[in-house]
Amino acid sequence: MVGFCETCMELEPYPSYPITSGVFLYSPPPFPVIHHSLPPPPPPPPPSRVLLSFPFNPSFFFAMDHQRSMSLLQFMNDEGLVPSQEEEDKRKKAIHKLKQIVSSWIKKVAMQHQLPKHQIAVTSATVLTYGSYGLGVHSPESDIDALCVAPFFATIAEDFFVVLYNMLKRRPEVSDIQCVKGAKVPLMRFKFDGISVDLPYARLRVLYVPENVDILNPFFLRNIDDTSWKSLSGVRANKRILQLVPNVEKFQSLLRILKFWAKRRGLYGALLGYLGGIHLAILAAYVCLRHPDATLNALTTNFFRTFAFWPWPKPVSLHEAMLLTSVDTIEIRPFSFMPILLPSSPYEFCHSNVTKSTCYRIRSEFIRGHNMTRDLLKPDFIWDNVFQPFPYSKRYSQFFKIYLSTSDQCELGNWVGWVKSRFPGLLVILEGIQGFCDPNPTEYVDNEKTEANVVFYWGLQPVDKNSLVDIESVDGEFMKIIRNGYEGSPGRMELSIIIASQLPNNAMFDDETIKGRKTCWRVIDYDKKRNQVYSQHVPHCLVGHVAPTCEAEYLSSGG
Numbered sequence: 001m002v003g004f005c006e007t008c009m010e011l012e013p014y015p016s017y018p019i020t021s022g023v024f025l026y027s028p029p030p031f032p033v034i035h036h037s038l039p040p041p042p043p044p045p046p047p048s049r050v051l052l053s054f055p056f057n058p059s060f061f062f063a064m065d066h067q068r069s070m071s072l073l074q075f076m077n078d079e080g081l082v083p084s085q086e087e088e089d090k091r092k093k094a095i096h097k098l099k100q101i102v103s104s105w106i107k108k109v110a111m112q113h114q115l116p117k118h119q120i121a122v123t124s125a126t127v128l129t130y131g132s133y134g135l136g137v138h139s140p141e142s143d144i145d146a147l148c149v150a151p152f153f154a155t156i157a158e159d160f161f162v163v164l165y166n167m168l169k170r171r172p173e174v175s176d177i178q179c180v181k182g183a184k185v186p187l188m189r190f191k192f193d194g195i196s197v198d199l200p201y202a203r204l205r206v207l208y209v210p211e212n213v214d215i216l217n218p219f220f221l222r223n224i225d226d227t228s229w230k231s232l233s234g235v236r237a238n239k240r241i242l243q244l245v246p247n248v249e250k251f252q253s254l255l256r257i258l259k260f261w262a263k264r265r266g267l268y269g270a271l272l273g274y275l276g277g278i279h280l281a282i283l284a285a286y287v288c289l290r291h292p293d294a295t296l297n298a299l300t301t302n303f304f305r306t307f308a309f310w311p312w313p314k315p316v317s318l319h320e321a322m323l324l325t326s327v328d329t330i331e332i333r334p335f336s337f338m339p340i341l342l343p344s345s346p347y348e349f350c351h352s353n354v355t356k357s358t359c360y361r362i363r364s365e366f367i368r369g370h371n372m373t374r375d376l377l378k379p380d381f382i383w384d385n386v387f388q389p390f391p392y393s394k395r396y397s398q399f400f401k402i403y404l405s406t407s408d409q410c411e412l413g414n415w416v417g418w419v420k421s422r423f424p425g426l427l428v429i430l431e432g433i434q435g436f437c438d439p440n441p442t443e444y445v446d447n448e449k450t451e452a453n454v455v456f457y458w459g460l461q462p463v464d465k466n467s468l469v470d471i472e473s474v475d476g477e478f479m480k481i482i483r484n485g486y487e488g489s490p491g492r493m494e495l496s497i498i499i500a501s502q503l504p505n506n507a508m509f510d511d512e513t514i515k516g517r518k519t520c521w522r523v524i525d526y527d528k529k530r531n532q533v534y535s536q537h538v539p540h541c542l543v544g545h546v547a548p549t550c551e552a553e554y555l556s557s558g559g
């Protein structure tokens, strides 16, 4: 078990005494433990056996459990985790309009392809929502993940990325539109009425795609291409999760809570080796399946207990949660510190960038959550403590600073997106040198600089205080990774090491203003650079203009 620092109720960064539970399968990195002000960590909290010293009164425990569930719901409300009716209506309206655009797009494409009139009349395409919106757990700042599903004749390269792109671009509701062609799941990303939308594409071997097409039905999955298959996997996974969980409402509340917890504790973001929405959704579903009658409090407590003692890298699978022995086909699993299996055929693993350091951080946070929630009778318990922002500046003595800037504000989004897509490589380089790195996912802005910028501060735990990272060699190695493939004009990148006291004032790591600090950026106006594209089906027919490719923010996931 990992100890607490008594002054700040934070877990020690690394176990300072032998681990007894067998939770950690690899040896902890050989770093000194920072005792924030008190030297040795206290012994682990007393086991829950202590509860049995009270005369056992079930109704008292039920009452306590109920009370904690109620206060958790109140906490969610106070934090604004559930979008207002007004926000919901705005999203519904945006999706409705998107469906209309897609419907008229497919007719236009059918005409451009010179399909017979009767086929043009019946052809249709639709939009299926998935991700956090599809699961009903989105927060006000979540994007809408919407899959455009169309008949086979509409190509991705031309009809989706050119014709639909241009139709969207002309709409007054649409801004900041980008084509993300290089990702495992290619997509268009834009804002619709101010809401971020991720729009990947799938083609089915049909002429008519029903509005609520059942993509778990094998009929629709016949002979589809590889990209479509990958794009559909998010929708299939979501649908399966919602079918499996015994109580959708409780699952949604639990997942909302966990996403908020992960954001507050600096653990949200698959790109930086932490947990993405899909990972948390499967972990939450696992707990719901194992405890079908549990209250919200019991589910949250069980979540922390289950994963604090999970024997990683044993995969988490919803089949196991249902006590089924195995699934039919499992892809050959690449090594992963925290493998999590998608719940729908062909049972691939969620893409993961978890590293040794981030795995350690996540597990420490599971244990912290467990230690804080395990005792139902703890007199001074308040949920607020569980969700305290992670105190980076107290925890780390040094920070790896990544300063990214462009002289033109419009180029910042693409430049930062590109560098971020290469962050997994940088993390590996830093871990190789330092052994440990905590890539804080929060993006900061240096307001003292006149140029458009985004700054990252990653926590470091040097082996000894005098050891310094050789910035030049890190810079050289990382430049090799980011140099190839960027299509725009690259911005500036400065890497440096700072100590905790040099953190700028606006990087307030330890207070509650952590919410809403994500940088907003604008995207290049592609109109200035677009190229004409002609139809492959009708010679000399101009189908539109192609946007220069914006590189994938995610190396291989559709998020």
Ligand SMILES: Nc1ncnc2c1ncn2[C@@H]1O[C@H](COP(=O)(O)OP(=O)(O)OP(=O)(O)O)[C@@H](O)[C@H]1O
Binding pocket: 130, 131, 132, 133, 138, 139, 142, 143, 145, 198, 233, 234, 235, 237, 238, 270, 276, 277, 278, 349, 350, 351, 352, 557, 558, 559
């Ligand atoms: N690493 C991944 N592995 C497999 N599927 C992924 C991965 N990342 C994203 N996806 C798919 O894309 C969907 C949308 O991802 P996204 O990153 O938008 O997260 P989200 O769950 O919608 O949370 P948020 O509220 O932060 O948007 C997920 O539900 C999942 O189906």
Ligand SMILES: [Mg+2]
Binding pocket: 131, 132, 133, 142, 143, 144, 145, 277
């Ligand atoms: Mg999303």
Ligand SMILES: [Mg+2]
Binding pocket: 131, 143, 144, 145, 198, 558, 559
């Ligand atoms: Mg998304």
